[in-house]
Amino acid sequence: MSALSDLQQHLTRYWALPYHDDEALDAKLKDVQAWQRARIQRTHSELFEQPKNKPMANYFLTQLYGGDEFKLLAKQLERILPKAKKLEKLAKESVLQTGTMAVQAAILAIELDMHLAQWLMEQDLAVNEENMLAAYRAVDEADERRLQINNLKDVCYRTDKYLNSFMLRKAFSFAKSTAYNRGYQPLYDFIDAGFTAMKPLKSVSDFIEPFCKRELQIIDQVHQADSNNNVEVFAVS
Template sequence: MSKLAALDELLERYDQLSYHRQSKILSRLQDVQAWQKTRMQRSHQTHFSAKQNQLMADYFLNRLYGGPDFDALATQIKRLMKYAHKAEKVIPENAIKTGTLGVELAILAVQLDEQVAIQLLKDYPADTPLNDEMMRLAYIKLDQTQARLKQLELLDQLGHSLDKYMRSFMVYTAFKMCKGAANKYNFQVMYEFMQEGFLAMKPLKSAEQFVRDFTQGERHIIDRVHAGDLRPFQ
């Protein structure tokens, strides 16, 4: 069985999301994603603003939480599957697993936020500007607690994998050797997705610690939302 098979299943799940076919959901999803990014920047301001954390914080907000280029990335990953046998010869197995986890997190973030967008469309006119109270109530109605906790658990796994597998000189050397092929066969978006991850790790003493500090804060917010705190995002 191909080591890249898991990506096929993830992309199938991504293609089934409603926003691909319903413009109202897409528009509201984009509002939710914008709110999420602003909220996370606010909630983790001290953590994200530390000099060594800035690149990884940007990678989190713009890549792992459903960046604007994700549709293009998904398209390139589908094309890669046609060359799976060749790709597996040059990409280390642990790099494939780590990359797959990153893609899974990006898709899960979109999936959860789409659920929020759909709930908001049920409760308010589509052009109502989002605010914290609307989001708080949507979270309570949906009760995504377990799914959000799973998301944070996967993030913790990613942090561990980044430190364990992706700091290797051999892995990075193999990755850089793929740049020419990435340009030749039009896989630039996918290459840049991975390259930004490598660059974001460089200033960090530990990617795992960065992620753990972030997920600890997010778990605290989830607890506050479902404990009835009226200002859980403050």
């Protein structure tokens, strides 16, 4: 199956999520996503505030963990995909696969947060640390959260691999004007955003390894039965 076929499947799954047709759930999901972004920024403030890491941090929070921005991208991709087969001739299949994996990672993050939002709505609870901890434990998707983090790591390493390949980088750069002229700008820009975010990094591992280590620690802490209702589990010293 081609990268674009995979992308179509992921988008079909995305548009089937119930929050698109439920204003209350959509609002609650936005609250959950805002809380998640604030929590991630707080947890990784030291890492994110290093000048060389700021573009990558912004990429995570807007592209891979975006709300309305991702919905706009999904709408654009849905519109161009039926005529986008020629795009596979403009960019390497491996690069398109990486872009597709990034879209999949973003969708999984949205889906998991939507499950938290659904539980909070059912319990008529506001979005705060205490209630988010209860939601995480009630929904109990620790394995899915670990998969989400590992998918992000995979996307970053694959993007870094192509960024450091002179031939692939040049081929992708040369395809820009053609991609724009043929209406494939959204997908091109989404992939290119990952390249741009990683350019300042001496090594992507210096960013992604500590990020993923902390996130996995938090997942473990949140789901530890003996941690009671202590919201300190959302922090990692």
